[in-house]
Amino acid sequence: MTHLPPEPAPLPRLIEIMRRLRDPDSGCPWDIAQNFASIAPYTIEEAYEVADAIARNDMADLQAELGDLLLQVVFHAQMAEEAGLFSFADVAQGIGDKMIARHPHVFAAGSPRTAEDMPHAWEEQKSAERARRGETRTLDGVALALPGLLRALKLQKRLARVGFDWDNIDDVLAKITEEATELAEARSARDADALEDEMGDLLFAMVNLARHLGIDPEAAIRRTNAKVTRRFAGIEDLLAARGQTPGDASLAQMDALWNAVKQTEKDQKDI
Numbered sequence: 001m002t003h004l005p006p007e008p009a010p011l012p013r014l015i016e017i018m019r020r021l022r023d024p025d026s027g028c029p030w031d032i033a034q035n036f037a038s039i040a041p042y043t044i045e046e047a048y049e050v051a052d053a054i055a056r057n058d059m060a061d062l063q064a065e066l067g068d069l070l071l072q073v074v075f076h077a078q079m080a081e082e083a084g085l086f087s088f089a090d091v092a093q094g095i096g097d098k099m100i101a102r103h104p105h106v107f108a109a110g111s112p113r114t115a116e117d118m119p120h121a122w123e124e125q126k127s128a129e130r131a132r133r134g135e136t137r138t139l140d141g142v143a144l145a146l147p148g149l150l151r152a153l154k155l156q157k158r159l160a161r162v163g164f165d166w167d168n169i170d171d172v173l174a175k176i177t178e179e180a181t182e183l184a185e186a187r188s189a190r191d192a193d194a195l196e197d198e199m200g201d202l203l204f205a206m207v208n209l210a211r212h213l214g215i216d217p218e219a220a221i222r223r224t225n226a227k228v229t230r231r232f233a234g235i236e237d238l239l240a241a242r243g244q245t246p247g248d249a250s251l252a253q254m255d256a257l258w259n260a261v262k263q264t265e266k267d268q269k270d271i
Helices: 010-021 029-033 036-055 059-082 088-102 118-132 148-161 169-188 192-212 217-241 251-270
Strands: none
Touching: 010 029, 010 059, 036 059, 059 088, 088 118, 148 192, 148 217, 169 192, 192 217, 217 251
């Protein structure tokens, strides 16, 4: 009887699959042609798809999306190894070392900590790491590629830790009013550059309000996006029942249907 070789462990198998896909002689032409920059958008997309599966509480999809995200890590590590930079093992070793260093209360003789203590302790560790990398300014190291609202939130948290922050929400609301006024003035002046600048200021102030209210602005906008998608689908269903499409309806008609869908959602929620 011929015995088949044992199936390799899942992670080494995935790493070997990627190595073969990138083989310049026998691999996949598309995979071979990629580089860090061309793969980066896919990495970001896969991270969002993980978050989407969690938001939908779809655990089967979460498993699949985590696999897609893991593939991105393996892809980047394979390209790095080919360039003599680092390997997947180096990535895994590095993150393991970081976790141990950031949790001395678990892996060393550090003082026990509560869940409430952890954010401050985590930031202390991160600050020390940034200092070792030569990042000495308050806002150094906040990733440029983050989504705009999330990066604004991270910048504001850094600024708040050094005291550059308002003491109360009323001041934040006043700033929003100020920025909205400046946006209107830029619109009146028909200054396109100033208009974009003031819109950014207003969005930044709105993120600040969300932070003071304890709301994640990215989560809030995703929730609204989902709500708009759901409600407009409801409008389309009501129009379809009349033999119409959105192109056949006026804004006033669609607005009335929007309110009807909204009321139905409210009634269902109250049941």
